[in-house]
Amino acid sequence: MIAAKLLREPRVMHIARDNLTRWIKRNGPTPALEEWGRLLDSGKVEAILTALLRVDEEGMRLRSSSPFAGVLSDEERKLFFEVQRKRS
Secondary structure, rough: HHHHHHOOOOOHHHHHHHHHHHHHHHOOHHHHHHHHHHHHOOOOOHHHHHHHHHOOHHHHHHHOOOOOOOOOOHHHHHHHHHHHHOOO
């Protein structure tokens, strides 16, 4: 859902950048956060989408530190969890 919203609303990149800056300032850099920083700085939406959509261990590692927190509205998050419950 975040990947789809990124395609529809490029402004979510600003949310991710603000989150990333705040987290690094508060807790210091981590390899995953630094990698997200490079991805966001590149401005390459395709590379960011790949990171968001990877289904391997690397994708899971990156998503566990995803700076896209707060991008989805409460309604979108609720829908996501409803869909996930129905899948399991």
